[in-house]
Amino acid sequence: MMNMPTPEMYMKRATLASLYINIVLVLIKMSALVFVNSLAIAIDLGISFAGLMVSFILYYSIRLASRPADMAHNYGYGKVEHVCEALEGIVLIGIAVAMSLQSFVKLLHPDEVKLPLVGMLVSMSCSGLNFAGAYYIFKMSVKSGSPAIKAEALHWRMEGFISASISAAFIVSMELTYLSFSDLAHYVDPLAALVVSVLIVFPSFKLAKEAFFKLLDSSVEEESQMEILRHLGRHIHSYCEFGNIRTRVAGRKKFVEISVIMPHDMSLRQSHRMLLRLKNDLERAVENSDVTIHMVPCGKDCDFSARGEMCPYMRLPDSLF
Amino acid sequence: MSIQVKFEKDMAILCLEGNFDETSSRSVEEKMMECLSKDVKNIRFDMSKVKYVSSAGIRVLIIAYKKALKTGKKISLAAMSPKVEETIRTVGILPMFV
Incomplete structure (x- = not known):
């Protein structure tokens, strides 16, 4: 062959x-x-x-x-x-x-x-x-x-x-x-x-x-930025919030770092599984990329906690779209 | 970009004019957070005078959606030009704002 x-x-x-x-x-x-x-x-x-x-x-x-x-x-x-x-x-x-x-x-x-x-x-x-x-x-x-x-x-x-x-x-x-x-x-x-x-x-x-x-570590081009957001949108019901999105280019390689807040009571194993799916999707979508997702636990200071409601992201549907 | 905020009954309307991009996204995000903290049920982005939405603008829209979900408010996008609507549709977030 x-x-x-x-x-x-x-x-x-x-x-x-x-x-x-x-x-x-x-x-x-x-x-x-x-x-x-x-x-x-x-x-x-x-x-x-x-x-x-x-x-x-x-x-x-x-x-x-x-x-x-x-x-x-x-x-x-x-x-x-x-x-x-x-x-x-x-x-x-x-x-x-x-x-x-x-x-x-x-x-x-x-x-x-x-x-x-x-x-x-x-x-x-x-x-x-x-x-x-x-x-x-x-x-x-x-x-x-x-x-x-x-x-x-x-x-x-x-x-x-x-x-x-x-x-x-x-x-x-x-x-x-x-x-x-x-x-x-x-x-x-x-x-x-x-x-x-x-x-x-x-x-x-x-x-x-x-x-x-x-x-000087310029960000990835607009097309790849859109791809990152498209996938964050696709997985929107799998995480609480996302914070910083930092990207940089080194030759053909693109490095992406995202902070994602996960539900306070979700197990580490579940959160990791969820974010691994997001990471894999991002790496497939953005060519030659190396994606790092920082998992941050929710500090229970969100509006759902304030109202005494259960965190809706604990239900873990993959995506609405 | 010029940003004007109007309040009508239980709705806050953010009228945006110009390019919704890296330079303007921070101010739009600040205004949007202000609106979320007010006693309104709906927040509408009047996009009739927006010429272009970049990834920075899309990021603000996703954040707006997430914050609105938490506070029990509803976000909508109104009067988008075909070009702007196409960008938002391509990114796949249009269903969040209908």
């Missing part, structure tokens, strides 16, 4: 694809840079080089993230995925800032770009490779549910657009030279580099910011 691929296998496939395609891209762009003295291609190479470094880190991070919890890290290693996301954002911002400064210098002292046709063809083929890689990695991110792989897919798509716009800039430059505006054509390359640098700052900043917030 064939084994079903696990999320870890999808993640490994995505990181390996990212690693190998990045090596090819870096080699193509480095060779092109030897012939075409284009700042835009230099930026593109810088981005791919950063991508290659991140792919290496991602490959080892994913292996680390998949390790089970141990004595040193009781909640597992899931957060390393967010570290990777943040790192990717920071590296890209760094490249964008450095290249923007270089573009300003080049705008003041513009150079002629050699062999623009080669530059255009290289950028166009790199763009195609980037989009194909983005498509594959995104498919793997959906199958694995990994935020780091999703961030990698977004990065790849962004790189695809960058290479496409650089190849468009080469076309404009060649067109201007053909129309005898070669002086103007010299400005196209640094201008394209500047626009690309500015364009990558915004998504990179967003990526880094989101990763930092996830590192």
Whole structure:
């Protein structure tokens, strides 16, 4: 019988694809840079080089993230995925800032770009490779549910657009030279580099910011919050009250903690059975979750006790709905 | 979100306007607790001007239902927009408020 691929296998496939395609891209762009003295291609190479470094880190991070919890890290290693996301954002911002400064210098002292046709063809083929890689990695991110792989897919798509716009800039430059505006054509390359640098700052900043917030124990997404409440609603007649609902995300793993008040006179065994059912339902509903329910006994200070009525939750119907 | 409380005979009406989400849920919960402590039999949430209910809003509605059960009061939701009603129905808590 064939084994079903696990999320870890999808993640490994995505990181390996990212690693190998990045090596090819870096080699193509480095060779092109030897012939075409284009700042835009230099930026593109810088981005791919950063991508290659991140792919290496991602490959080892994913292996680390998949390790089970141990004595040193009781909640597992899931957060390393967010570290990777943040790192990717920071590296890209760094490249964008450095290249923007270089573009300003080049705008003041513009150079002629050699062999623009080669530059255009290289950028166009790199763009195609980037989009194909983005498509594959995104498919793997959906199958694995990994935020780091999703961030990698977004990065790849962004790189695809960058290479496409650089190849468009080469076309404009060649067109201007053909129309005898070669002086103007010299400005196209640094201008394209500047626009690309500015364009990558915004998504990179967003990526880094989101990763930092996830590192600060951000709550699970709205859809999972709704699932938690749907199940608390489904079991509403099985407990007295619920208190704090605390959730946090660590990579693909979601941690949910809920305090539930149970009837004062219900046995520990019954209460536990009841809450175990709720816990199992929640873990089935919220993918990759680890649910902890804190059982708190009712202090007999509720309105039912004040009126001398029997606690209605002692009757224990599973649910009304 | 703006929250107005009106009292009519034995009913407290909470008129909500805006998004019933993380930022507004705490104030709605406080107003709802105030209403529960008053001598009324019914509490109605007038949802006609609510544009969106998030999980934080749903949480307040479940708490309201639980508290009302204890105090022998009845909670109802009125004039929900189709979008809001769909959200509450999807979570499965609509039968608590009819």
